Structure formats: C-alpha cells, structure tokens
Amino acid sequence: MTSEAVLSVRDLHVAFRTRRGLARVVNGVTYDVEAGRTLAIVGESGSGKSVSTLALLGLLPTGVARVQGSAIFGGEELIGRPEEYLRAIRGAGIGMVFQDPMTSLNPVLTVGRQIVEAIRAHRSTAKDVARKRAEELLAEVGIPDPRSRLDAYPHQLSGGMRQRVMIAIALAGEPRVLIADEATTALDVTVQAQILELIQRLQAEHRTGVVWITHDLGVVAGIAHHVLVMYAGRTVEEGSADELFDRPVHPYTRGLLGSMPVVDDPRAARDRDPLLTMPGLPPDPVALPPGCAFFPRCPIRADDRCSHEVPPLTQVAGGRRHRAATFYSPEGP
Numbered sequence: 647m648t649s650e651a652v653l654s655v656r657d658l659h660v661a662f663r664t665r666r667g668l669a670r671v672v673n674g675v676t677y678d679v680e681a682g683r684t685l686a687i688v689g690e691s692g693s694g695k696s697v698s699t700l701a702l703l704g705l706l707p708t709g710v711a712r713v714q715g716s717a718i719f720g721g722e723e724l725i726g727r728p729e730e731y732l733r734a735i736r737g738a739g740i741g742m743v744f745q746d747p748m749t750s751l752n753p754v755l756t757v758g759r760q761i762v763e764a765i766r767a768h769r770s771t772a773k774d775v776a777r778k779r780a781e782e783l784l785a786e787v788g789i790p791d792p793r794s795r796l797d798a799y800p801h802q803l804s805g806g807m808r809q810r811v812m813i814a815i816a817l818a819g820e821p822r823v824l825i826a827d828e829a830t831t832a833l834d835v836t837v838q839a840q841i842l843e844l845i846q847r848l849q850a851e852h853r854t855g856v857v858w859i860t861h862d863l864g865v866v867a868g869i870a871h872h873v874l875v876m877y878a879g880r881t882v883e884e885g886s887a888d889e890l891f892d893r894p895v896h897p898y899t900r901g902l903l904g905s906m907p908v909v910d911d912p913r914a915a916r917d918r919d920p921l922l923t924m925p926g927l928p929p930d931p932v933a934l935p936p937g938c939a940f941f942p943r944c945p946i947r948a949d950d951r952c953s954h955e956v957p958p959l960t961q962v963a964g965g966r967r968h969r970a971a972t973f974y975s976p977e978g979p
C-alpha cells in the first residue's frame with residue numbers, strides 16, 4: 647500500500663448465485679485509490695466495473711452476491727461490514743455517482759431536499775445553511791437558476807440535469823473518495839467537459855481520490871493518472887496513463903486503443919463505441935475458460951499456455967507501475 651492510498655482494494659472477488667450456476671463476475675481485482683489522483687477503470691460492458699465498486703459499499707443484493715477479498719478505507723475493512731456502517735461511509739466517506747441517475751434519485755423528494763439531506767448526513771448543519779450550500783452545489787455542477795431548481799422533482803429535470811444533481815449529492819458529503827460510474831457518458835460534450843473540469847478542481851482543492859469508470863478512452867486520456875483495464879472480472883493491464891497509452895502490452899488493451907476514435911473529433915467519438923469494434927464477445931461468467939479469458943478472441947495467441955493457464959499480472963519490463971496479465975510481450979516501443 648502506498649502511503650497516500652485512501653482506498654485499498656485487495657483480491658476482490660464477486661460471484662452471483664444464478665439458476666445456471668455461480669456467475670464469477672469479479673475475479674481478483676486489486677488497486678489503490680490515492681488522494682488527489684484519478685484511477686480510471688475501463689473495459690467493455692459486463693467486465694465487472696460497476697459490480698466491483700458496488701461490492702465495496704454493500705450495494706449488491708445480499709443472499710445472491712458473494713463478496714470476498716479486502717477493501718481498506720480510513721484504516722477499516724469495508725467487506726463484510728454491517729449495513730449501518732456502510733451507510734455512514736456512503737454518506738460521508740465514499741461518494742458515488744451511479745450509472746443510472748433515475749434509479750438512484752428519490753422520485754418523491756425535491757432535489758433540494760435530497761442534497762440538503764446529504765449535506766446534513768455528513769455534518770450537523772442548520773437547515774438554512776445547508777440549503778444555501780445545496781444551491782451553491784447546483785451552481786457548481788452547472789445547473790442554471792439553481793435556487794428555483796432546488797424545488798424541482800427529479801422527473802422535472804432532463805437526464806443531463808439529473809446526472810448533475812447526482813454529482814452534487816455525491817459531492818455534498820465532501821467524500822475522500824468519489825466513485826463516478828459512467829457519470830458523464832449521457833451528457834453532451836460541452837457539459838461533459840464542464841463536469842470533468844469541476845471534478846478536477848474539487849479534486850485539487852480537497853485531495854479527493856477519484857475512481858472514474860467509463861467506456862470512453864478519450865475521457866480517460868484527459869483525466870486519469872492511473873488506468874486499470876478489466877476483462878471478464880480481472881485486471882488485464884494497469885499502469886500510469888502515460889505508460890498505458892504509449893506502450894500498451896496486453897492484446898486486449900492494444901485492441902481497445904487501436905480502435906480509439908480520433909480525440910479531436912468529439913462527435914465521431916460519441917457516435918462510435920470504440921469497445922464494440924473488437925470482434926467476438928466476452929466469456930460467460932458462469933463458464934469462464936480455463937486459461938486467459940481473452941484467448942477465444944485474441945488475435946495473437948502468443949503462447950501454448952494461453953488456452954489453459956491464466957496469465958498472472960506481472961511487471962512490464964522497463965515500466966514503472968505498469969503491469970500486464972499476458973504471455974505476449976511486444977517487441978520494441
């Protein structure tokens with residue numbers, strides 16, 4: 647663990663009991679979130695990005711989900727802790743912007759009330775002071791006419807507005823860690839840029855550790871310090887953003903980056919899901935292949951072991967914090 651880690655996840659596993667058998671969707675994920683830094687988690691749909699963070703906060707259906715491993719926040723273990731403990735962490739320690747804002751906002755409470763409650767859950771604050779702060783937060787996330795918006799109900803706002811309200815609620819508790827799950831994916835490019843700027847500014851002011859989950863590699867290149875690439879519930883490659891973008895090693899990462907749209911053409915970037923351009927589908931989590939999970943789709947198949955041995959995550963030669971789980975080693979830069 648580095649001295650600056652505010653959240654340390656170690657060997658996290660999540661499996662769901664399903665009618666078809668045990669679905670192993672997160673299979674040993676390890677990372678640190680550092681104060682004032684952004685960790686991006688990327689990978690295509692179903693790779694376990696959302697589940698791996700929901701598991702930390704006790705937000706998976708109990709009885710169905712089996713969570714193993716460790717997650718240390720503020721010197722304390724989160725995995726296996728009772729709901730009251732985790733609820734307090736969600737209110738103040740770790741803020742989360744969920745992928746689907748409509749299911750996480752309360753439809754029968756005004757947005758002002760929801761932000762005020764988030765502020766007051768974090769620290770005792772007089773109602774009028776909290777309301778003033780709620781108005782400021784709405785202004786900070788770029789909502790016009792914030793005072794009158796306080797009295798709006800979620801259904802009266804557009805999708806983009808609701809997403810910004812979610813971000814305001816997550817920030818209301820002044821969290822030490824902010825987990826943003828596809829937080830700007832539904833927003834138009836201009837608003838997306840505003841939100842990214844806002845989060846970077848708040849991060850610098852409060853030294854917030856940010857986990858940024860996304861499909862959008864263009865956004866990752868702009869904001870991430872460290873990048874973790876997930877495939878079938880495992881980390882297939884990780885490194886500083888520079889290392890990963892300059893010298894990707896894993897065939898999966900190379901595929902993702904090879905199909906990355908031109909960054910200076912945001913419209914092209916939005917019209918195309920770069921991760922869908924790779925042929926084939928990820929494996930069924932109920933029947934993971936015995937070797938590398940990417941083997942069935944891998945254009946390289948570098949080694950005899952690929953089909954029956956899971957490649958361990960190992961240091962990339964010449965890299966600083968660059969690790970990859972592949973038997974393949976590309977030549978040259």
Ligand SMILES: Nc1ncnc2c1ncn2[C@@H]1O[C@H](COP(=O)(O)OP(=O)(O)OP(=O)(O)O)[C@@H](O)[C@H]1O
Nearest residue numbers: 662664669671690691692693694695696697698931
């Ligand atoms: N309650 C559940 N019961 C069974 N399987 C589940 C449950 N919730 C999620 N899963 C499965 O877990 C896997 C990982 O899902 P997850 O939502 O983490 O993917 P993701 O990487 O966030 O994808 P996306 O980019 O589409 O958001 C998927 O195969 C999903 O179907």
Ligand SMILES: [Mg+2]
Nearest residue numbers: 695696697745
């Ligand atoms: Mg998700």
